[in-house]
Amino acid sequence: MESLTFIELAKLLISFAVLAPSGHNSQPWLFQVGDNEIIISPDYAKRLDVVDSENRELFISLGCAVQNLMTAAHHYGYDATYEYNNGKIVVKISKQEVKKDDPLFDAIKKRHTHRGNFTGAIIPENLLQGVDNEDNASVLIYKSESPEAEIIRQKIVAGNEIQMSDTAFKRELVSWMRFNKKHVNETRNGLCYNVLGFPATPKPIGRKIVGMFLNPKAQNKTDVAVNASASHFCVFCVKENTPQNWIDLGVFLERFLLKITSQGIAYNFSNQPCEIPSLNQELQKELNITHCPSVVVRLGYGKEPKHFAPREEVKL
Structure with a gap:
């Protein structure tokens, strides 16, 4: 990679950044290249006014893109750090003195949101251990047979009743x-x-x-089946509902998703309980969570996808 100009390197890293998940695959990001830095900004033309009126999921998606970019940078021999200022994320890129590859790199292109039911197989507990929660971002993981998982399932069904009406x-x-x-x-x-x-x-x-x-009946028929086949349920939380915290959570979330992808674990999002304010408050209270629920993820095992969601060409 020594022969690459910085703009060539930036284009390469951005090609991995855009493989991050986003609501409705809306890809709500804009990229600029500066002096040894890549700037990521929200594309408000892609915002989801109804389902994400506070732009929470939008900023989480930007954080996911940041994690992909940093993971790719490490793979190609560069260090990368990020900061959020004035509505933009600045990712600083510098050459590593000693190459430190990132074992999650290969998972970037394999990561996908699983569609349909899981197999019903249970994920060994040791595969879900070792997640280090952070000040601004954390995850709670519940076995499918736990009372907490039942609360989450109930909120998913209630969310469908509201959203599909x-x-x-x-x-x-x-x-x-x-x-x-x-x-x-x-x-x-x-x-x-x-x-x-x-x-x-x-x-x-x-x-x-x-x-x-x-309609609620059809969607709940689908979700009840997926819920029944899931091995675990995860609730990702932020300390406060701010863009900085949402971005930090996106970085944390994508790192988690890349790790489980590398372990052969499948997942899908079921964010209804977080997208509806009244259900979000109920979820926080009934699970006795001190931080703010932001993303709900179901885990299990599934088949490899036949197709991956497309990505737009990035214009710099």
Whole structure:
């Protein structure tokens, strides 16, 4: 990598950063390249006004992108640190004196949100140990048979009742769905038909079909089955609801997701309990959590995906 100019290195690192997860695969980030630094800014044109009105999940996604970028930098022989100032994340890049590879690098391209039921197999406890919680970011992990997991399952079902009865929520969700190959190639973002396991359809027909299934009963039928097949449930929390804390949580979350991916563990998000303020408060109280619940993740084992969500070309 010695022969690369910094702009070439930055483009390489950014190609890994954008593989981070984001709500509805909205990819709400903008990149700039400075003097030995990469600047990541929120793209508010991609914000999800209904489901993420406070931009919590947006900033968490930026943190996930930061972690991918830093992991890739370590792999290619560079140190990377980040700070958040004036609404932007600045990642400083410097050459390592002694090369320190990152064992999580190979997981960046393998990480994906699992779709459908898990196998029902239980994850050995030793694989989920050794997670060091931080001041601004932490995770609580519950076995599926625990009373805490039952509370989470109840909040997921309650969340579906609320969200799938909300016309604005459903309109926003459908606006991010991509129904055929041409539609996918036009946007390179969103919830793509092949990733979700749907057949390709013309956009008008796809919207009509999806609309028939966007209701509490149908969604809860799906989620009850996924909940029953999950091995563990995780609640990721922040100390305070601020952009800095959300970014720090994103870094923490992505590191966790890369680690479990490298161990062959599958996961999916089920953020309904965090996206609805009343349920968020109930979840915090009933789980006796001192910090603020921000992300709910279900863990288990699953099959390898046939398709990965696309990414937009980054313009610098």
